[in-house]
Amino acid sequence: MSITFEAHGPAVVADVQGRLDSTNAAAVEAELFKQLGSSAFVLDFTRLDYISSAGLRVVLVVAKRLKQSGNKFILAGLQPHIKDVFEISGFLGILDVADSRADALTRL
Amino acid sequence: MTLTRRLVLMVAACIALAILSISLVFGYLGRNALIEQAEEQAQAIARIVAESARLTEISLEEMEGVVIDDLSILAFAIGSMNTLSPGELGNRLAEIVARGNASSIWLVDSNLRVIANSIGDYGAIIEGETLPIGLPRHALDALTSGKRFTLELGSPIDGVQYVGVRVDGGRALIAGQPITVLDPVRAANSVPVLLAALLNRDEIQAIQIFDDTMRMTAKIGDELPVDDVNELVDDSISGAAPSSDLWENKLLVAAPIRDSAGIAIGSTVIALSTKRLDAMLSSYLLYGAIAAAIVFALGSAIAGVFAGRITRPVAAMTHAAREIDGRTFQPESLNGLAAQSDELGTLARVFQHMAIEVQAREEHLESLVRARTIELEQKNHLLEESKRRVEAELDAARSLQAAILxxxxxxxxxxxxxxxxxxxxxxxxxxxxxxxxxxxxxxxxxxxxxxxxxxxxxxxxxxxxxxxxxxxxxxxxxxxxxxxxxxxxxxxxxxxxxxxxxxxxxxxxxxxxxxxxxxxxxxxxxxxxxxxxxxxxxxxxxxxxxxxxxxxxxxxxxxxxxxxxxxxxxxxxxxxxxxxxxxxxxxxxxxxxxxxxxxxxxxxxxxxxxxxxxxxxxxxxxxxxxxxxxxxxxxxxxxxxxxxxxx
Missing domain, CATH: 3.60.40.10 (PPM-type phosphatase domain)
Structure with missing residues (x-):
C-alpha cells in the first residue's frame, strides 16, 4: 500500500496503489486528511487492486469532508471490479467518478 | 611476548649484531695488515737478494784487486832478483805458484820473450814456456814500455785470468790465476744459500727469484703454481710494486727487485702460510661471537630489569583498569604511583580520578536501571493485566455479538x-x-x-x-x-x-x-x-x-x-x-x-x-x-x- 501526492494546478491528485482494507484504512485516512485543504481533490485508483468496506468508508469520509469545505472531489480510474464494489454499495450515486486521471483533471 | 620484552630483545640483538660486524671488520683489516706485512717481507727479501748480488760483485772485484796487488808486490820482488839466473828465477816462480793462488807466472823482456816462468827448469822440455796465446799485445807492450804499471790482461782464457805488472828493465811479469779461486766466495754469497737461510717452514714456505725476462733464476721450498706465480711476477715488475694472491692455503706475494738506480730488474716471490691469517680471522670471530653473546645476555638481563621497573606503573594501571571492569577497584591501590612526580604519576592521578568518576557514574546508572527495571516490571504487569482484561472483554463482546444474533x-x-x-x-x-x-x-x-x-x-x-x-x-x-x-x-x-x-x-x-x-x-x-x-x-x-x-x-x-x-x-x-x-x-x-x-x-x-x-x-x-x-x-x-x- 502506498500513496503519492501530486499537485496539478489547483487540484491535488492522490495516487493510491495496492490494497485498501481495514488493516491500513486508518493510516490512509490520516494521510489523505493531511492533504485536504482548500483545493480540489482527485483520488486516482488506477493502481488500486482491492478495496474493503473499511476502504469505502475512507473514500466516503474524504468526500464528505470536501463537500463540507466546498471543494470538488473526483474519483478516477476505477478498475472494473473496484467499480463494481462502489456500485453495489451505492456510492457511485453520490460520488463524482471519472474514467481516468486526465479525464478528472479536465473536469475540474 | 610483551612489548617490553620485544624491545629489550631487539636492542640486545642490535648491539650483538654490531659487535659481530665490528669483529668481522677488524678481522678483515687484520687480514689486510697481514697481507701488507707479507708484502713488506717479500720486499725485504727482494732487497736482500739485490743487495747480496751487488755484494757478491763487489767482493769478487775486491778479490781480484787483492790478487793484482799481490802480483805487483811479487813483481817488485822479482825486479830486485837480478842476481838470479833465469833457471833459479824459474824455480822461485814455481815455488810461488805452488804456495799461492796463481797457476802460472812468466817474466818476459821487452820483446815478450820469456825470461823465466813458473815451470822452472822443466821449461825447456815442457810446452808452456811461451806466453799463452790470446793475451792482448798492446796491453803487454804498454807494460814493457813502462806506460802502465799493472794491467788486467783481457778476459779469462781457458778459465784463467791473466794479470801483468811492469818490472824494471823493460820487463813484465805475467801471472795467471784460475777464476775458480773465487768460487767459494761466490758460493758463500750465492742466492740459494741466502734464500735457504730465509726459509722458515712456519711462515715462509717457498721463495722463487725471477729476472726481468720472467725466467726463474733461483727457487727454494715448496712447489708453487706456475701460472699464478707468473702473473704475480709480471704484475710486480710492470707495476714496480708488490702484488699478492691467495692460493690454496698459501699467500703468494711478489715484490720487485731493484738495482741501485731503483729500476726493477726482477722479482722475488714468497709463499707464506695462511695459517696465521686464518687463525687470526677465526680468533677475531670467536672473540666477537663470545663478546656478542655476553653483551646480549647481560644487555637483555639489565634491560629487562630496567624495562620492568619502567613499565611497572603501566602494569599497575592495566591491572587497575581490569579491576574497574570487574568492579573490585580500590582507588587507594594507586596512591603510591600517584605520588610520583613524573608523567606516569600524573597519568595515575588522572586515572584514579577518572576511575572514581566512572565508578560513581556506574553505580548511579545501575541504581537507575534497577529502579527502571522495577518500574518496567510493574508497568509490564499492569499492561499484561489490562491486556488480559481487554481480551476478556473483547471475548465477551464477541460472544455477546454472536449471542444476540x-x-x-x-x-x-x-x-x-x-x-x-x-x-x-x-x-x-x-x-x-x-x-x-x-x-x-x-x-x-x-x-x-x-x-x-x-x-x-x-x-x-x-x-x-x-x-x-x-x-x-x-x-x-x-x-x-x-x-x-x-x-x-x-x-x-x-x-x-x-x-x-x-x-x-x-x-x-x-x-x-x-x-x-x-x-x-x-x-x-x-x-x-x-x-x-x-x-x-x-x-x-x-x-x-x-x-x-x-x-x-x-x-x-x-x-x-x-x-x-x-x-x-x-x-x-x-x-x-x-x-x-x-x-x-x-x-x-x-x-x-x-x-x-x-x-x-x-x-x-x-x-x-x-x-x-x-x-x-x-x-x-x-x-x-x-x-x-x-x-x-x-x-x-x-x-x-x-x-x-x-x-
Missing part, C-alpha cells in the same frame, strides 16, 4: 433456513437477522458494517436494533431501509456505514420483495435446474451515508424448493496465504449441488469450501451467511408428497 429461524412449515457467523479474531460488524413480521411475512436481513473493532461492533448493534424497529413499522422493504437509514445517519458520529440487504418473504405466495442498501446481491438457487444467480440489483446506498435517501424495491417469485443464499464479503473475499480471493465464482461453484441438499449441508458446504481454499491462512473478516429455502404455501404443504419433495 438469532440462533434458529422461527419454525414454520413454509420455509426452512439456517444462518452462521464465524467471527474473525478482530471484532467485526457483520450481522444477519430474521424475524416474523406477522404470521405470513418473514423479514430477512444480512448486513456488513464498514471497518472493524469496537466501533463497528457498536454500530452493528445499533443498526440491527434500528432495522428491527423500522421493520415492524413498515411492511415495505424499501420504506423500511429508508427509515432505518435516516435514523442511523442521525446516530453516526464516526461516519461509519452499513451495507444492508433486507427482504420480506410472503410465505403464502412465495413472493420475495427486497431492497438493497449497498450490500452484495444474494444468490438465488432454483430448485428446478439448480441454477445459481444474483438477485437483480436494485441500486441503493449503504445505510448511514446520507439521510433522506429512498430505496427502490424489487420482487422475485420463489417456487417451492427454491433457495436464497445471503452472504457478506467475508466469504467472497476470503483469502489464501498468497492473497488470492475466494471470489463469487468459487462461491457459485460451491453451491452447484445446493438445490438438492439440506440447508444445513448448504451452509457447511460453503464454509468447508472456504476453509479448504484459505488452507490455514488467518481469517481476516467475519464469515457470515444465511440460507433460506421456500417450501411452498401452507395449503400446498398439506400434501405429504409435496412436503417430502421440498425438504
Amino acid at each position: 438469532p440462533q434458529a429461524l422461527p419454525a414454520h412449515p413454509s420455509y426452512d433456513g439456517k444462518a452462521t457467523m464465524v467471527p474473525a479474531r478482530e471484532l467485526g460488524g457483520d450481522f444477519y437477522d430474521f424475524f416474523a413480521i406477522d404470521d405470513r411475512h418473514l423479514g430477512i436481513v444480512i448486513a456488513d458494517v464498514s471497518g472493524k473493532g469496537v466501533p463497528a461492533a457498536f454500530f452493528m448493534a445499533i443498526s440491527r436494533t434500528v432495522l428491527q424497529s423500522t421493520a415492524r413499522e413498515s411492511h415495505s422493504a424499501g420504506t423500511c431501509l429508508a427509515a432505518a437509514n435516516t435514523v442511523i445517519c442521525s446516530q453516526n458520529p464516526m461516519d461509519l456505514f452499513v451495507t444492508t440487504f433486507y427482504g420480506i418473504l410472503d410465505t403464502e405466495t412465495g413472493d420475495f420483495t427486497y431492497a438493497n442498501g449497498g450490500h452484495n446481491p444474494p444468490l438465488m438457487i432454483r430448485r428446478a435446474d439448480g441454477s445459481v444467480a444474483d438477485l437483480p440489483r436494485t441500486g441503493g446506498m449503504a445505510l448511514g451515508v446520507m439521510p433522506g435517501l429512498s430505496y427502490s424495491e424489487k420482487k422475485v417469485h420463489l417456487n417451492a424448493g427454491d433457495t436464497l443464499f445471503l452472504y457478506t464479503d467475508g466469504i467472497s473475499e476470503a483469502m489464501d496465504s498468497e492473497g488470492r480471493e475466494f471470489t463469487e465464482g468459487r462461491l457459485k461453484d460451491a453451491l452447484i449441488d445446493a438445490h438438492a441438499q439440506h440447508v444445513d449441508l448448504v451452509i457447511s458446504g460453503v464454509t468447508d469450501a472456504v476453509g479448504r481454499f484459505v488452507d490455514g491462512a488467518e481469517q481476516s473478516d467475519d464469515i457470515t451467511c444465511l440460507v433460506i429455502r421456500y417450501k411452498g404455501a401452507r395449503e400446498t404443504l398439506d400434501s405429504p408428497t409435496e412436503l417430502a419433495r421440498a425438504s
